[in-house]
Structures are given as structure tokens and as C-alpha cells.
Amino acid sequence: MSTREDVERGVLVYTCNCGWLDTGHADSRSRRPHVGAASLWRQITTESGLASLRPGASGFKVTYTQDMRWRMLSAAETRHYFVRRGLNTAQKESVALAIFMAVSYAFEGMQGSFPFSLTRANDSSFSEEDLVSDLIGFYVAVRPGIRPLELCRAVSRRASLAVWDTYGSVGSHRNRSFLPVFHPCDECRGPSRFPPTFQQIVPAAKGDLVRDWIVHEAIGLPDDQADELTIPRRHF
Numbered sequence: 620m621s622t623r624e625d626v627e628r629g630v631l632v633y634t635c636n637c638g639w640l641d642t643g644h645a646d647s648r649s650r651r652p653h654v655g656a657a658s659l660w661r662q663i664t665t666e667s668g669l670a671s672l673r674p675g676a677s678g679f680k681v682t683y684t685q686d687m688r689w690r691m692l693s694a695a696e697t698r699h700y701f702v703r704r705g706l707n708t709a710q711k712e713s714v715a716l717a718i719f720m721a722v723s724y725a726f727e728g729m730q731g732s733f734p735f736s737l738t739r740a741n742d743s744s745f746s747e748e749d750l751v752s753d754l755i756g757f758y759v760a761v762r763p764g765i766r767p768l769e770l771c772r773a774v775s776r777r778a779s780l781a782v783w784d785t786y787g788s789v790g791s792h793r794n795r796s797f798l799p800v801f802h803p804c805d806e807c808r809g810p811s812r813f814p815p816t817f818q819q820i821v822p823a824a825k826g827d828l829v830r831d832w833i834v835h836e837a838i839g840l841p842d843d844q845a846d847e848l849t850i851p852r853r854h855f
Contacts (some may be wrong), residue, residue, distance in 0.1 A: 621746065621789050626779050631748065631789070633779040634771035635807035636814055637755065638799030639748035640787050642768075643676065650731045653684040653697065656753075656846060657759035659678055663711050666704055671846040673833070678703045680832050680846065683718050685726040696726040699832035701846055714829045717822035720797065723753045727795075745792040758817050770814040781805070809851040 621641060625631040634640050652658075659681070662668055668831075670679035678701045686695035700718055727745045745838045755767045774782075794800050800813045823829055835845030 621699065623780070623783055623788070626783050629776060630772045631779070632768070632776075633782045633802070633804060634768070634773045635804065635811055636799075637751060637771035637817075639751075639766070640755065640767065640771055640773070640802050641748045641752040643752075651684070651686065653682045655685055656715075656757040657852050659683045659719060660685075660715055660760050663702060663715050664708075665749065666668045666702075668702075669847065671701055671832075672848060673701075673846050674843055676701065676846065677705070678846075681718065685722055694729060696722055696729050698722050698725070699834075701830050701832050703828050710823070710828060712820045713823040715761060716757065716820045717824070717829055719753070719757050720822055723750060724795075745793045746790045746835050747792040747800045748789045750794060750797045753818055758820075761820070765816060770816055772807070774804055778804055778806040 621631045621639075625641075626633075630642055632640050632642060651807045653662075662683075666679050667684070671678045672678070681700045681702050682697065683700070684695050684697040698718070698721065702714055706714065727749055729744075755771070759765050759767060782802050782804050783789075792800060799811075799813055827829070831848065833845045834847045834849055836849055
């Protein structure tokens with residue numbers, strides 16, 4: 620949940636071409652397992668996940684998580700996917716973005732559900748900078764060398780605070796898309812345009828390249844559609 624203090628500290632910045640940008644979200648790195656776009660991209664490019672057991676399926680398991688901590692509350696959205704082996708770079712980018720967007724959207728929805736809906740953490744659910752900042756962080760992870768603050772045209776701290784004070788907190792506006800919301804700003808000259816750099820990859824549809832990972836409990840007849848077999852805890 621972003622606050623005015625984040626603007627004062629330079630963590631949350633208003634930009635002419637990307638609206639509000641959370642530089643924490645735009646940093647794709649994390650030490651937590653399976654968290655962050657850098658982890659997602661590494662799993663896909665190295666093809667290091669568990670191999671699928673499904674007959675004829677040449678693919679591996681990718682796990683991606685987004686999480687949060689707010690005071691005594693913590694929560695995470697984790698999903699598992701089958702990704703086909705041997706994809707070219709463009710296909711890998713497309714698959715990675717599809718996974719990233721699906722988990723990001725689910726995570727934002729979770730923050731607006733019970734019990735978070737009863738707390739100030741609800742302000743973070745689809746706040747206007749969230750998905751856009753996430754998307755920019757994804758591109759930074761997949762295509763190193765991108766300089767988001769330059770492309771987005773970040774304004775000064777004084778101008779960012781003026782936007783906050785005039786048009787309200789980012790949590791007071793909902794944005795359910797990966798496109799920015801713009802506000803008038805004295806330091807922004809000319810039309811605001813979301814950089815094409817952050818719109819070049821098209822997310823893959825579920826199908827041959829990527830789909831949900833299927834787990835089957837290894838009791839009774841085997842399931843030849845499953846990617847992974849597990850033994851229920853009750854049988855230990």
C-alpha cells in the first residue's frame with residue numbers, strides 16, 4: 620500500500636508517460652522462492668523445472684508467486700504451469716508474460732478480498748500504479764538494459780507530491796488494466812504516451828505452449844493426463 624511518504628522518499632514517482640510508477644514493483648528481483656519476474660524468466664529460459672510425466676508432453680513445471688506483507692497479515696498467490704520445451708525467445712517471452720499477467724491479476728484481486736477488504740491493505744488492490752509498475756518490472760527482467768525512469772519521463776519529487784495532493788492517493792483510484800492512468804502535471808509537456816517498449820510482447824493464450832500444471836494423487840488407477848503424481852498425506 621503506497622503512501623505519501625513513499626512519494627517523499629522517491630519510491631513512488633509520477634511520470635509523464637507511465638503515470639504513477641512504484642519503483643519497488645518495477646524491481647523484478649527477489650530472494651524469495653518463485654517470487655518476481657526475474658525468477659519466472661529464469662525458470663523459463665533454463666527449463667529447469669520438474670519434467671512432465673504426461674505421455675507425449677515435452678515440457679516442464681514453472682511456479683510463479685506474488686506475495687505481500689502488511690502488519691500482521693501476509694498472503695501469496697501461487698500458480699503452477701506446464702511450459703513446452705524448446706521454445707524460441709519470442710515464444711518464451713510470450714509465455715512468461717501470460718503467466719505474469721494471470722498471477723498479477725489474481726494477486727490484486729486477492730488483496731481486495733476478505734480479510735484484506737476489512738483493512739487499509741484493501742487500498743492496494745488494483746491501485747492505479749500496481750499493474751503498470753508490475754508490467755514495467757517484467758520488461759526490465761526479460762530485456763535487461765531498459766531504463767524505465769527515462770522512458771517514462773519521471774518528474775521531480777515536488778511535482779509528484781503536487782499530483783498526489785491534487786488528485787488523491789493511488790489507492791483511491793482503481794486501475795484493472797496494464798495501461799497507465801494519467802493526471803495533469805506542470806512538468807509534463809505534450810501528449811502522454813505509454814512507451815511502445817512496454818507493449819511489444821503479446822501474452823500467449825493457454826494451449827500448446829503453456830497451460831495449467833495437472834497434479835494427480837497416485838492412488839488407484841494412474842491418470843495419463845497428469846503432469847505430476849503425488850501421494851496424499853493421509854497415506855503416510
